[in-house]
Amino acid sequence: MASETSNRTHAERHAAALEVFDGFMAGEVDPERAARAMRRRHGALGSFAVDVVMGDVWCRPQLSRRDRSLIVITTLATIGSTEELLLHTKVGLNHGLTRTEIEELNLHVAAYAGFPMAMQATRVIDEAFRAIDGVERLDEREPSEPKDDDQRRLDGADVRRSLTGGRAAGDPAADLAAMVDALGHVGQIAYDWAFGDLWSRPQLSRRDRSLVVITILAVLSKARELAFHVPGGLEHGLTRTEIEEIMVQLTIYAGLPRAVEGVVAAREAFAKIDRRG
Numbered sequence: 570m571a572s573e574t575s576n577r578t579h580a581e582r583h584a585a586a587l588e589v590f591d592g593f594m595a596g597e598v599d600p601e602r603a604a605r606a607m608r609r610r611h612g613a614l615g616s617f618a619v620d621v622v623m624g625d626v627w628c629r630p631q632l633s634r635r636d637r638s639l640i641v642i643t644t645l646a647t648i649g650s651t652e653e654l655l656l657h658t659k660v661g662l663n664h665g666l667t668r669t670e671i672e673e674l675n676l677h678v679a680a681y682a683g684f685p686m687a688m689q690a691t692r693v694i695d696e697a698f699r700a701i702d703g704v705e706r707l708d709e710r711e712p713s714e715p716k717d718d719d720q721r722r723l724d725g726a727d728v729r730r731s732l733t734g735g736r737a738a739g740d741p742a743a744d745l746a747a748m749v750d751a752l753g754h755v756g757q758i759a760y761d762w763a764f765g766d767l768w769s770r771p772q773l774s775r776r777d778r779s780l781v782v783i784t785i786l787a788v789l790s791k792a793r794e795l796a797f798h799v800p801g802g803l804e805h806g807l808t809r810t811e812i813e814e815i816m817v818q819l820t821i822y823a824g825l826p827r828a829v830e831g832v833v834a835a836r837e838a839f840a841k842i843d844r845r846g
Contacts, residue, residue: 586624646690658697721765732801787831
């Protein structure tokens, strides 16, 4: 992939940052005044939060602001950053995410980062929704669709075929048997729940689910799993540029070491695809 550089003045970067901040807050706060407050309160950290986080990263055109919010909310839920998650839940809505999509991404946090992180995140997300609505309790949610194991495995096989570009076994029993042979009961839970229950839900596109799962795996530095899910993301409609841009967003929200490991793992997956032809 070609190298990419820019050569902007600080004034240009700052102006871009203010435009991003205005979108964050849906025009409800004067961005320049807020930037000054950040600098007064946090010093250099506040300056960088405006000019780097917003002026260097959020303003990049390689992903939509909606997609960047999907990545950031996922990251914050995965690492348990509750105060930031409260803010970014509202920002995500301002960027075009729906409440259903935000709740749906948290199901993948449960599967790929663990139920404790997802349960903590859902309490924060609920708090954000309640504050917006000015209510003490939200309406009752819809439960998951009840499925027998046969249906879960049919749906799981469909997901696995889409993730692998048709290379997974077409017969659900044979595909499940291969995962169980490799991973024991862990493989069965992954097949039935992650693929058969979660990935097959219609509330979020498979492209967006891949965006979310690749984000979680990069945050957790899981290179082996990225080797499977990066090609899967391409099969689901993500581009190589978009996958690398996930790692750019993570430089800010998960730290440079995780972003470096993520982009290395992604490029290794791309190279393997190219060698395969």
